[in-house]
Amino acid sequence: MSLLSVKSMSATIAGQLVVEDVSFEIPETGITALLGRNGVGKTSTLRGLIGLIDRKGEISFGGKDISGMPTNKIIQLGIGYVPEDREVFASLSVQENLKLAARKGLDSRWDFIEKLFPDIFGRLHQRAGTLSGGQQQMVSLARALVNENQLLLVDEPTKGLAPKIVQETAAALQLAAEKTPMLLVEQNLTVVKQLAEDAIVLEGGRVVFQGKAKELLSDEKLTAKYLGVGGGDE
Amino acid sequence: MSDVILLLMTGLGLGALYFLIAGGLSLIYGLMGVLNFAHGSFLTVGAIAGWEISKLLGGDSWGVLLISMVVGALVGAVVATATELLLIRPLYLRHIEQALITVGLSLASVALFEGIWGVDPNYVSRPPWLIEVTKIAGALVPNDRFLLIGSAVLVLFGMLAFLRYTRFGLIIRAGVENRAMVQALGIDVRRAFTLVFAIGGAVAGFGGVLASQYFGYVSPHLGGNLLIFAFIVTIIGGLGSLVGAAIASVLVAVLQQFANFYLGGTGDLVIVVLLIVVLLTRPTGLLGKRAH
């Protein structure tokens, strides 16, 4: 029984087809990596899942059909979304960013957040726009983790971060995934190797591989074919 | 010196009126991307409601004025809420169509006002103090200026406090910055849309009663005449910024008064030139959000 099941989903932005025909399933535990070269529609797939862009197809989450639901309703079913480029509210303080995201108040998960991101706890009243890229990423992750979620959708969390911060972020993701399954878009294959059990590869708006992440990443031919790299670091 | 003070106070008073329209206009545009041409009609309908209620109660006491202000704000809020729910919401995120529909509403409502209340100005009664003048450093300043300035300052701080200290205010501030991300946090941003329309309508309706006190009459074109300047103020101040709208209101109105007096009645022209300069050098306005 899968948590999220997607059958022939297509998605468009301003009339342009960005996801052609995607089908996959997400298991109830662990991290599933969504991979593929730049521009194959990974981000659009995530955005389509939660209705941020126009999409068609069958999407069911926890047995519920969500393909026609508005974004806010889908999120309230228990999905945490960490967008590409962080998208923190720059003019709001860190605390306000978290407060806005917390569906049932901040108290219940406060300690968990503090343990994961001690760095941003010293800056609760600072405007999020003045934080460093890594700190903004922490805020963006924390926004998804302040709620008890059934699923996390995380889009390129290590993009543009310094190596040390990448490791901190990966550690936070691993800790978060102990409680909640995750669909992770990630370009850094070291991080993928470290975290993901399952992998899905997109090419030309379609799924071309679905299986164990180890299988994919240990086969240099496959990684070269699908991801255009030699399987190692970027 | 007395000229300067009189021009300044008149400019501030007029700026207060501009702000009462532009504040709501700016929030609505900033949050929803809707250019609301019907906002002038919200002001007019508030002014008419206030005038009707004051006729009903009779007299020119402060109590009657206070009641007509409350009624004006309420009627403005109700009309604006109905507009959002019935006309704007069905066209969710189709900004050009939404702007068009407010154009239609503004044409139709002004025509309706003309049909019911006539084209000519209807004179309002005012508390006697408002018609008197106060001497400040040699200048004889009409008292209605103080009422306008004081009210607008109260409204500004009230709105700022609402934005800062309530959850809805938080949602509005976040939504002005990034509407989609608010939805992606599980919040129904459309409820905030209705709310900003209601607030904008209430403030405009309240402004309508004040405008009728300032000009001394109510007419179907009261709101429309102020709306063009409110648009200009909104652009100069930066769409979506309440403080920007307040600063630009004062700037535009004061500049207008001084140019009219010292540069041979060129006030409107100076404002248009200012707008063009701002648009070409700083298209997001003085305090506008960055365009994504």
Next chain:
Amino acid sequence: MNFLSEIFKRRGLIVGPLLVAAMAVLPLIDFELPGIFPGPSSNPGTLQILALALLIGSLALSYHLLLGVAGLLSFGHALYFAIGTYGLAILLRQTDIALLPAMLIVGLVGLVVAAVLGRISLQVSGIAFAMVTLAFAQAGSVLIRRNSEITNGEEGLPINTANVPDYLVGVVNTKNLFWLALVIAVIAFLLVTWFEKSRAGHVVAATRENELRVRVLGIRPTRVKILAVVSAGVIATVAGMVYFVLQSTASPANISADLTLTLLVIVVLGGVGSRWGALIGGVIYMILDQRLTSLARAPELKELPEFLYIPLSEPLFLLGSIFILVVLFLPGGFAGLAKRFRTGKRAKLKELA
């Protein structure tokens, strides 16, 4: 002449020349349309209304060029119309220039102003473009109101007929003005058609869909947009000049934001992107506007209860309400409705066959 063959390809333009021919003979016969025409078609009153309608139709066509073709939402298009009315009025009053050269000069002024203001306003796009154009028109309006020694202020500037040829002056010659208006409407229609079918038209249409892609192809969309702004400005200026001769007065209403908004309403009602919709929409609007005003004074209407009488006697209320309903329920405007009707009928015929 490539575009002519392009035009004649379509069934629409077998109808076109026929329509023009039919309109051209109207002043010579006594055609009656009770309720719509105030009298027989040879009657100067009827011809006056029809000529005004054709000119507003041309003006709507020029607005269609901006909104429907180039995708530019302007709130200040009335400025060019007013350059036509006031420009000609002032030249005829202040100088001894004859009508035709005067019209050429004013047309040139319209062209230059459109080019300069277009260049400035196209620095921004979308709603900001709308606001800049509104500001320019507002500035023009202020100039007209403030300089009353030249423009006669709110009163409006009456025509000085000293240099106007006799065949265009006086009620008996309304038919000549009607023919002139018809010629202008035809030229405007052909010009807009040519623009749409030309390479430039395709570029702006493509820009409307995807500006980035056009840029990648190495075409400068701004230049083409300026061309659209200038063409629209010149058509509006010319329509304004003839409108002025017909009405004998240039009035501040020529530059009001209400006029531009009315054009916007007409183009949207006609169906954004439809030439015929814009032209016919303009004509129908003007006839309705003229007739509704007199209809509103009809004694039968006065006997209605007040809550019906008041709204029905306000043409703008009706127009605004219809407009709202069309935007909400008829996204393609009336042209879209006609198309749907046609294709619907065709589909049914297929079923029968």
